[in-house]
Amino acid sequence: MNSALLPVSLMSYVGLSAVIFFIGVGGVLLRRNPLIILMSIELMWNSANLLFLAFARVWLNNAGHIFAFLVITVAAAEAAIGLAIVVVVFRRTHHVDVDDVRLLKG
């Protein structure tokens, strides 16, 4: 491991990415609007990206960069599908709030 390669210390990257990750987790748990929840999920995924990039620099291993690209690509596909599903649900309820989504229970 070679931390000297980073202009900012590794711990700052890890700390920042952890903060972003927990903001994402908080958003998923607390917000009621599916669009905000999807954004929070993106935050969780992208905090992992930040970590991959920081570690890729430290370990001098490009696999981290490639992994981050992979995650960005998959996240784009996921967002497209997520928005489509939100639209489908919205067409039925004319209102987007996860509390109103409760036909399934038992």
Add this chain to the structure above:
Amino acid sequence: MIANPYSGADWNAVVPLSIVAVAALVVLFADLVTPKGLAKRWVPVAISAIGLAGAAFTCGEGWGHSYAAFGGGFMVGGFATVFQEIVIVAALLSVAIYAHVGEDENFSGGLALLLWSTSGAMLMAGAGSLMTIFLGLELLSLALYCLCGLSPRATAGEAALKYLILSSAASGFMLYGMALFFGATGSVALAALAGQAVESNALFLCGTALFLIGIAFKLSLVPFHVWVPDVFQGAPLPVTAFMSVVTKAATLAVFARFAYAAVTGPHAQAILAPVYVIAGISMIVGNLGALAQTDMKRLLAYSGIAQVGYIVAALAGSTALGLRYAIFYLAAYTFMNIGAFLVVALLSTSKEEGSALAAYRGLGRTRPVLAAAMVLFLLALAGLPPTAGFVGKILILSANFDAGYAWLAGLLIAGTAISLYVYFKIVGLMYGRHERPHPTEVRPVAPLAWAGLVACVLFTFVWTFDPLGPSNVLPLVK
């Protein structure tokens, strides 16, 4: 010119899943050129079945020729082959259900998504690096989100939304765990995690916790199981049947590879212990949850939570025998669980899926063959002789005692006792003295669904011999 870093053997490794993925494209193309009418349903189904059969065949060729392709990113042979074959068989049976109850609108689209999802699961089964695990997992899940929503019923959109949000959040946990693994070792290979030096690394321990949360979610182990009944009930029937086996089998392959090949230090069992604890709790909670259900899909969702608890419990102690028995039980579970879903499919009318428990009242007289098949599957799920479920449970019990996890064996027995009540309630409903006019609508004969049902019945009976040699099944990560 840059030399091609990959040899023919590397590309051969991914032939089975390429066949499945290409079959999905052919399905979509065939849909454009077939004329309207019955061919619109049968041509795509035939193409999917041929594609899956081809994949099963080419995948079987890899048996006994174990090697690591793409620099350790993808494993071929042995363990991976077994899981891939289980996934393919489950997909074939789901296609049989889909051929019977799939809605005409978006018929081939749904079939194509089912195949792509299958190829993602096959990728997970052979994944040897964090990247392939993530790619396979997302390929499996993204197709499933769409499949859950592909139905005009109001509940389908809701199931899709719930699954999307919770599953993506779980993927987020898993991904963050993978990033920490990468930080701990500087490599994306699972094999790099093996060894004593990594085990005491704080990054590795935090990563393991997050990674295992993601795994537990996808496996539907207890604190992370609340989405399962809702999604299973809301999703279309073939998708529910597919999810109930394929997601679990693929995730189990990843977990087994992780537990056996990546966590190998002296404290390995302590690190993995929380998973076995929640597996034990799942057996109890899953069966208790099934008690109150009035919908067959929900009931099977809860019973699936318990069943996956049994399978994970077999891995406790990371013994070679335990892995063998887990695979045996998983194969048996594939047939008995999808068999139960096939009965539900054959009971469906065009208006409603035959999943309301009330529809089973007096079934023993109105549809004696289906009722008898259902009894067999329920006996197998409960773990009673003469079925593969019984043999599987005895094997898991013995594995638990051998590995020193007697408390898990105790929980397994307690869970089974509760489940007996759940399953016999349905048997009582089918053969009890109730009078209820059965829905008279007779759907067109479904040769594929019946063939699937016969296969499931046969295998639930016959799957009592053990076809897996121990040396072939050991994880191949090195």
